Amino acid sequence: MNKVFIYSGVYILGVIISAFAQILLKKSANIERESKIKEYLNFKTMFAYGIFFGATLCTVISYQYVPLSMGPILGTTEYIFVAVLSYLLLKEKISKKKLIGLITIILGVLIFSI
Numbered sequence: 001m002n003k004v005f006i007y008s009g010v011y012i013l014g015v016i017i018s019a020f021a022q023i024l025l026k027k028s029a030n031i032e033r034e035s036k037i038k039e040y041l042n043f044k045t046m047f048a049y050g051i052f053f054g055a056t057l058c059t060v061i062s063y064q065y066v067p068l069s070m071g072p073i074l075g076t077t078e079y080i081f082v083a084v085l086s087y088l089l090l091k092e093k094i095s096k097k098k099l100i101g102l103i104t105i106i107l108g109v110l111i112f113s114i
Contacts, residue, residue: 014058019081021051
């Protein structure tokens with residue numbers, strides 16, 4: 001199997017991990033805390049930033065074989081994952097404008113990959 005294909009999967013895995021971290025940060029931000037310092041130094045927030053670190057490692061590892069020009073294209077898929085996870089986990093609505101934007105991203109990724 002082609003290494004670019006495999007490492008593109010690693011890149012996408014990092015994007016999905018990052019999307020989960022963003023959802024976790026949003027959930028943590030919705031909790032009222034006594035002080036500003038506790039907003040940043042709590043388990044959910046610290047864990048989410050640890051997840052971001054893991055996502056960054058996936059990106060760095062994948063760039064061994066994924067062309068640099070392909071990275072931003074794969075990175076835009078994060079918008080899709082965040083929107084879907086927000087809908088599923090946070091019960092947020094997907095507006096018509098957002099849906100049009102997500103379809104545009106999907107078409108752009110498909111056109112680039114052809």
